[in-house]
Amino acid sequence: MQPELxxxxxxxxxxxxxxxxxxxxxxxxxxxxxxxxxxxxxxxxTWGCIxxxxxxxxLLDMPFAVAGYRLxxxxxxxxxxxxxxxADRAKGLAVGAVLGVAVAGGLxxxxxxxxxxxxxxxxxxxxxxxxxxxxxxxxxLLPLFLKSEQMAGGELADAMWATAKAAGVKVRELRLLxxxxxxxxxxxxxxxxxxxxxxxxxxxxxxPEEGETPPEALGRSRVVLAHELGHHRHRDVWRxxxxxxxxxxxxxxxxxxxVAWLAPDGAGHVTALxxxxxxxxxxxxxxxxxxxxxxxxxxxxxxxYAIALTGEGETFARAMERLVARNLGELDPPHWHHVLTASxxxxxxxxxxxxASTSGHLAGLH
Numbered sequence: 027m028q029p030e031l032x033x034x035x036x037x038x039x040x041x042x043x044x045x046x047x048x049x050x051x052x053x054x055x056x057x058x059x060x061x062x063x064x065x066x067x068x069x070x071x072t073w074g075c076i077x078x079x080x081x082x083x084x085l086l087d088m089p090f091a092v093a094g095y096r097l098x099x100x101x102x103x104x105x106x107x108x109x110x111x112x113a114d115r116a117k118g119l120a121v122g123a124v125l126g127v128a129v130a131g132g133l134x135x136x137x138x139x140x141x142x143x144x145x146x147x148x149x150x151x152x153x154x155x156x157x158x159x160x161x162x163x164x165x166x167l168l169p170l171f172l173k174s175e176q177m178a179g180g181e182l183a184d185a186m187w188a189t190a191k192a193a194g195v196k197v198r199e200l201r202l203l204x205x206x207x208x209x210x211x212x213x214x215x216x217x218x219x220x221x222x223x224x225x226x227x228x229x230x231x232x233x234p235e236e237g238e239t240p241p242e243a244l245g246r247s248r249v250v251l252a253h254e255l256g257h258h259r260h261r262d263v264w265r266x267x268x269x270x271x272x273x274x275x276x277x278x279x280x281x282x283x284x285v286a287w288l289a290p291d292g293a294g295h296v297t298a299l300x301x302x303x304x305x306x307x308x309x310x311x312x313x314x315x316x317x318x319x320x321x322x323x324x325x326x327x328x329x330x331y332a333i334a335l336t337g338e339g340e341t342f343a344r345a346m347e348r349l350v351a352r353n354l355g356e357l358d359p360p361h362w363h364h365v366l367t368a369s370x371x372x373x374x375x376x377x378x379x380x381x382a383s384t385s386g387h388l389a390g391l392h
Contacts, residue, residue, distance in 0.1 A: 033347055038354040041101045045094065046363060052090035059086050060307070063300040068290030075296050079303065080126065084119055091115060098209075101354060106208050114208075117170050129155070130299055137285075137293040144293060149278040153271045160267060161219040164226075168217065173204040174226060182232055182244060189248050190225075193255040193335055203228045211353045216254045219263060225254055235348050246345040249336050256331030262324045269320050273313050280309020314367070321369040329376055330383070339383035346377045 063070070063078045070078060095111050098104035106114070132151060137144040159167070168174070177183045177200045190197045198221070205213065205228040212231035218224050231250060234243040257263070284305025289298035333339045350357060350373045357374040364372060371379075 033357065034351045034354060035357060037101060038350070038356050041097065041103075041354045042356050042359065044097055046360075048090050048093050048097065052087055055086055055090070056083060057307075059083055060300065060304050064284075064288050064304050067288075067297045067300050070297070072296040075300055079130075079299060080123065084122075103210050103354060104208070105206070105210060110208070114171055121167065121170065130296075133299070133302060134294055134296065137298070145278050145282045148281070149271075149275055152274040152278060153267075156270050156274065157219065157267055160217075160263065161222050163222075164217040164224045165222050172208070174201040175204070176200070177202045177227070181240075182247060185244050185248050186227065186251055189251050189336070190255060193252065193259060195255050195258050197225055197255075197258075199224045201226050202232065206230045206233075212349060213353075214250045214254050216257050216263065223258070223263075225251070225258070227251060230352070231349075235352070238348070242341075242344075245338060245341045246348060249332050249338055249342040249345050250349075252332035252335045253328045253342075255335070256328035257324070259331065260324065260327060262328070265324060266321065269317055273310050273317050276313045277306040277310035280305035280307070280312070283309075315365065318367055318369055319365075322371050325370045325376075326379070329371075329379060333380055333383045339380045342383075343377045343380035346373055346380065349373075 060083065063075065063083075066078075067075055095104060095106075095108075099106075104111070133148060136147050136151065140147050177186060183200070186200055187197075190200070201224055203213075203226040205211065210230060212228050214225075214227045214231055216223065216225050227247060227250070232243070232247050234240055238246075281302040282305065284301035284303075285293050285298045288301035288304070289295070291297045329342070333342050336342070349355065355373050357377075358372060359368065370376075
């Protein structure tokens with residue numbers, strides 16, 4: 027492994043420590059504020075609850091969002107101007123408002139129509155909405171925030187298509203994601219469902235790093251793409267949607283308990299929305315560590331697939347090291363924070379597994 031200094035751990039540790047503190051503070055303030063809205067829902071009434079949920083809570087979170095942006099700028103990750111960041115923030119709030127109105131209105135209609143049985147259709151609607159958003163994400167939501175284009179012909183595109191062919195995956199579209207305009211971080215992903223499936227490789231991932239030759243950069247991009255193809259081969263989007271459905275079931279159970287115990291006017295009223303939101307949040311949080319653990323399992327399988335497909339364990343390890351340095355990732359994040367929240371194995375674990383495969387300890391497609 028390269029010396030730790032080369033992986034920017036002296037910057038990654040304070041950056042991630044500060045980012046976690048901002049996240050903890052944001053969560054705590056949001057939770058306390060939501061509890062206060064639940065307690066006061068009867069006094070707030072219909073319009074007061076709407077204002078509290080739709081205006082007051084987002085405003086309370088704004089200082090933490092600004093702190094996160096300034097932190098990313100200080101460490102050289104964000105390339106956005108304050109105006110560009112505010113524009114993206116406004117778009118995010120607008121999308122959230124549209125979805126929030128749809129969810130709140132749909133929940134009230136379901137509660138009024140289904141009576142005491144409302145949790146069942148509410149859960150079914152939540153699962154359907156999750157699938158719809160997953161399908162629409164690459165064609166409707168992602169373009170609002172990041173530009174992308176079909177990967178042009180050339181050495182990189184040829185290598186990407188050859189990797190997809192070797193994997194036996196029919197890729198509808200391979201796109202270059204223009205992340206470099208907004209961030210120095212690099213990434214790749216599979217997004218969409220059925221006809222909307224796209225594979226994205228960021229321009230920041232494709233460009234050579236300092237001290238890296240073009241063939242090395244090409245190999246790094248190839249193994250990262252192979253990882254994403256592993257997700258596609260394993261149908262991980264569908265697997266995670268199924269796990270999300272289980273998480274939603276716990277969230278809906280929490281919402282049911284919240285409405286039953288805390289809503290001043292009962293189900294089917296706007297004043298029940300704060301209690302439903304609180305219950306759903308707590309119910310989902312209860313199972314989120316198990317969801318995260320399953321996601322890490324799928325990431326390990328995709329790593330193993332990429333290494334077995336390309337036969338380049340050392341290249342994969344070097345790619346992970348460069349991503350750690352570029353994205354200011356921690357090799358060893360705090361144990362319990364990682365166990366409870368992380369969707370990926372630790373970078374150190376992934377790098378060690380890749381190098382172990384080069385030594386013959388890992389073989390075969392998973």
